[in-house]
Amino acid sequence: MATISVPLIGGRAVEGKRFGISDILRWTVDHKVIGIQYMLTASFFFIVGGALAMLIRWELLTPTLDIMADGQQYNQLFSIHGTVMIFLWIVPMMAGFGNYLLPLMLGAKDMAFPWLNAFAFWLIPPAGILMLMGWFVGQAEAGWTSYPPLSTLYSLDGQTLWAMSLHLLGLSSILGAVNFIVTIKNMRPVGMGYFQMPLFVWAILATSIIILMATPFLAGALTLLILDRVVGTQFFNPAQGGDVLLWQNVFWFYSHPAVYIMVLPAFGILSEVLSVHARKPIFGYRAIALSSLAIALVGFTVWAHHMFTSLTPELRIPFMITSMIIAVPTGIKVFSWLGTLFMGKIRFTSAMLFGLGFLSMFVIGGISGVMLASVPYNIHVHDTYFVVSHLHFVLYGGSVFGIYAGLYHWFPKISGRMLDERLGRLHFIVTYISFFFTFFPQHILGMSGMPRRVAVYAPEYQSLNVVVSIASFILGISTFILIWNVIVSLRAGKRASANPWRALTLEWATSSPPPVTNFIGDPVPYRNPYGYGSESANAYLNALESAYGPSEHPSPDAPKAIKPAPAAGD
Amino acid sequence: MNAEHSLSRDERIALQNRKTGITVFQISWIMVFVCLCIVNLQIRSNFPSWPPAGVAALDRILPTIATLALIASGVTTQRGVKGDLVTQWRIALGLGIVFTLIMFAQWVTVDTGGLGAQYGTIFRVMVAYHAVHAVVIGWIMWGVVKKAARGDYADGNPLKTWIIEGAARLWYFVIAAWVLFYIVLYIV
Numbered sequence: 001m002a003t004i005s006v007p008l009i010g011g012r013a014v015e016g017k018r019f020g021i022s023d024i025l026r027w028t029v030d031h032k033v034i035g036i037q038y039m040l041t042a043s044f045f046f047i048v049g050g051a052l053a054m055l056i057r058w059e060l061l062t063p064t065l066d067i068m069a070d071g072q073q074y075n076q077l078f079s080i081h082g083t084v085m086i087f088l089w090i091v092p093m094m095a096g097f098g099n100y101l102l103p104l105m106l107g108a109k110d111m112a113f114p115w116l117n118a119f120a121f122w123l124i125p126p127a128g129i130l131m132l133m134g135w136f137v138g139q140a141e142a143g144w145t146s147y148p149p150l151s152t153l154y155s156l157d158g159q160t161l162w163a164m165s166l167h168l169l170g171l172s173s174i175l176g177a178v179n180f181i182v183t184i185k186n187m188r189p190v191g192m193g194y195f196q197m198p199l200f201v202w203a204i205l206a207t208s209i210i211i212l213m214a215t216p217f218l219a220g221a222l223t224l225l226i227l228d229r230v231v232g233t234q235f236f237n238p239a240q241g242g243d244v245l246l247w248q249n250v251f252w253f254y255s256h257p258a259v260y261i262m263v264l265p266a267f268g269i270l271s272e273v274l275s276v277h278a279r280k281p282i283f284g285y286r287a288i289a290l291s292s293l294a295i296a297l298v299g300f301t302v303w304a305h306h307m308f309t310s311l312t313p314e315l316r317i318p319f320m321i322t323s324m325i326i327a328v329p330t331g332i333k334v335f336s337w338l339g340t341l342f343m344g345k346i347r348f349t350s351a352m353l354f355g356l357g358f359l360s361m362f363v364i365g366g367i368s369g370v371m372l373a374s375v376p377y378n379i380h381v382h383d384t385y386f387v388v389s390h391l392h393f394v395l396y397g398g399s400v401f402g403i404y405a406g407l408y409h410w411f412p413k414i415s416g417r418m419l420d421e422r423l424g425r426l427h428f429i430v431t432y433i434s435f436f437f438t439f440f441p442q443h444i445l446g447m448s449g450m451p452r453r454v455a456v457y458a459p460e461y462q463s464l465n466v467v468v469s470i471a472s473f474i475l476g477i478s479t480f481i482l483i484w485n486v487i488v489s490l491r492a493g494k495r496a497s498a499n500p501w502r503a504l505t506l507e508w509a510t511s512s513p514p515p516v517t518n519f520i521g522d523p524v525p526y527r528n529p530y531g532y533g534s535e536s537a538n539a540y541l542n543a544l545e546s547a548y549g550p551s552e553h554p555s556p557d558a559p560k561a562i563k564p565a566p567a568a569g570d
Numbered sequence: 571m572n573a574e575h576s577l578s579r580d581e582r583i584a585l586q587n588r589k590t591g592i593t594v595f596q597i598s599w600i601m602v603f604v605c606l607c608i609v610n611l612q613i614r615s616n617f618p619s620w621p622p623a624g625v626a627a628l629d630r631i632l633p634t635i636a637t638l639a640l641i642a643s644g645v646t647t648q649r650g651v652k653g654d655l656v657t658q659w660r661i662a663l664g665l666g667i668v669f670t671l672i673m674f675a676q677w678v679t680v681d682t683g684g685l686g687a688q689y690g691t692i693f694r695v696m697v698a699y700h701a702v703h704a705v706v707i708g709w710i711m712w713g714v715v716k717k718a719a720r721g722d723y724a725d726g727n728p729l730k731t732w733i734i735e736g737a738a739r740l741w742y743f744v745i746a747a748w749v750l751f752y753i754v755l756y757i758v
Contacts, residue, residue, distance in 0.1 A: 216598060223699075224695070241688040
């Protein structure tokens with residue numbers, strides 16, 4: 001007879017006061033509040049970066065200069081758009097998910113170093129302000145990659161602020177990663193080995209390893225850039241014996257792994273969402289977990305594929321091979337997710353829809369990535385819109401769709417309210433279609449030869465650019481459906497029970513939102529976090545429901561005879 | 571070990587977190603030093619000879635003495651952790667000061683103009699970056715020595731005495747990072 005683990009339930013904890021705006025603005029060491037602070041700060045910068053994207057697409061409606069005074073102004077736009085979206089939106093947003101969820105998933109009261117956690121977060125607002133202050137002194141205009149000599153000889157003082165800002169953000173990332181790794185290593189509950197951890201925790205572990213090993217290289221590169229700009233050293237000036245490729249090597253040694261910093265947590269989110277909403281055990285748990293580590297490892301061997309046009313020719317093939325190899329662990333994940341969905345009892349919730357959207361769009365980005373890994377093709381489409389399309393399929397179709405899936409999945413836990421599912425589905429449909437028509441035609445533009453990072457282009461590219469721009473405006477508007485949904489649901493949304501999706505991971509074994517100490521007593525994890533459909537899993541979930549109230553969405557595997565109990569606050 | 575057993579479960583986890591945390595942070599931070607070594611190697615790869623023709627090579631004798639002094643400070647630091655912390659760490663700090671002064675002298679006199687621009691400036695960046703760590707961590711050790719002299723660690727509370735192990739580990743980091751730099755700057 002199977003042993004049935006049930007959570008140790010002390011009682012339902014109810015917060016004395018509601019989470020308010022003052023909580024966001026104050027110093028706190030509670031990982032949940034810090035997680036929300038990360039998410040809200042990142043969301044603010046998402047709006048900023050999105051507004052810049054809208055201006056870019058507005059400018060590109062016609063082949064000539066329209067709203068920009070000159071190309072320099074356009075350079076500033078796309079430079080800050082890229083930097084903000086990467087360093088101030090996706091990276092901190094993933095850190096927000098990690099901060100909020102990790103201790104809960106591990107049954108811990110907080111992170112290993114709560115004070116350090118708060119300090120890491122509070123480095124971000126000043127870094128963001130520093131970045132935007134560039135517009136008062138001549139904004140950075142060398143792209144988010146900031147290649148010298150553009151970033152040394154031509155950019156104005158905003159480029160120095162850009163580098164200082166990234167220094168702060170890098171330090172924040174490293175401190176956060178140290179916290180995550182120590183928390184995972186030392187604070188797992190009794191009965192939870194590494195291979196009983198939720199896959200989101202595995203993803204955060206792999207991400208943290210990348211941050212730890214790669215971000216110091218960014219710090220090194222930025223230090224040299226600042227010295228060249230401020231002190232007058234000549235590290236990147238070939239006329240004085242310096243080397244522009246030095247920046248490219250060191251920068252990409254960080255920045256290619258940084259792609260996985262942005263997408264691995266989204267992989268983790270996807271693993272949680274697909275399994276819970278398909279009511280099926282995850283297919284290939286160990287393969288998914290270990291492939292995250294494989295991606296982290298191989299990710300360090302591919303950086304020079306960003307430099308195929310400037311790289312010593314004999315090094316191209318080795319980097320082409322490693323770049324293609326990294327598709328293998330990613331492919332293992334994709335097929336494992338498909339295996340999870342196969343024959344599942346799929347519930348098309350908003351979270352699941354965005355999960356499926358992620359899966360489909362990320363695969364397109366992955367395939368175009370393999371195309372770009374091929375040297376001849378890479379040289380053909382170098383610095384064209386094909387590259388823009390590829391990176392947006394990965395970072396929007398992958399990371400941002402993953403963030404959306406995670407928000408719909410965990411919003412009930414964070415806020416104690418359900419998001420409106422009808423608005424959620426509308427959000428998905430509008431986002432999915434407009435996303436596709438924003439970025440897919442850019443493949444064609446790129447293959448036709450339209451260069452990236454130009455405000456003035458050949459007239460024959462205009463018709464597709466109009467399609468792209470209109471779709472992008474709709475994509476921009478679609479974001480406000482989510483914002484509206486959040487506002488409405490926070491004010492009048494249906495109250496969420498502890499475990500609205502009947503999920504097995506530990507963050508659902510406490511009230512929504514959780515009390516300050518996260519759990520009353522020490523929670524007992526179910527031995528398989530994805531063991532849906534088994535008798536013992538149902539017993540575990542029933543025990544949770546009898547303590548906290550029933551799920552809002554009874555699943556096909558839920559017993560029929562549960563007596564409805566009033567949800568918290570009803 | 572017995573003292574650690576007297577701690578509550580939460581205290582034991584907190585202590586373990588600190589130990590793991592410092593190790594993890596060191597693994598990360600050493601990568602900045604590795605990065606600067608790679609920068610040095612890439613810059614010199616652009617020159618037919620290193621130092622560039624016409625530029626005087628750095629003197630090796632004094633830095634070697636400085637390096638030996640720094641390694642010796644590691645030995646006394648370790649002895650201090652095991653016992654007689656105040657005396658041994660004062661010796662360690664003295665050796666650290668000898669190291670810093672020698673390297674400061676070379677930092678000031680290295681040629682950074684004309685042909686020696688790259689040779690001198692990358693040397694200065696690396697040495698200065700290391701020196702910042704040496705000074706800050708030396709300062710932390712000095713704080714530990716003062717507290718030990720006052721008897722603050724006499725009760726053997728692991729949550730207090732942990733700082734001794736922590737500061738020692740940071741000093742070993744300073745030594746390991748310098749050995750890496752020494753190899754790149756003076757041997758390779």
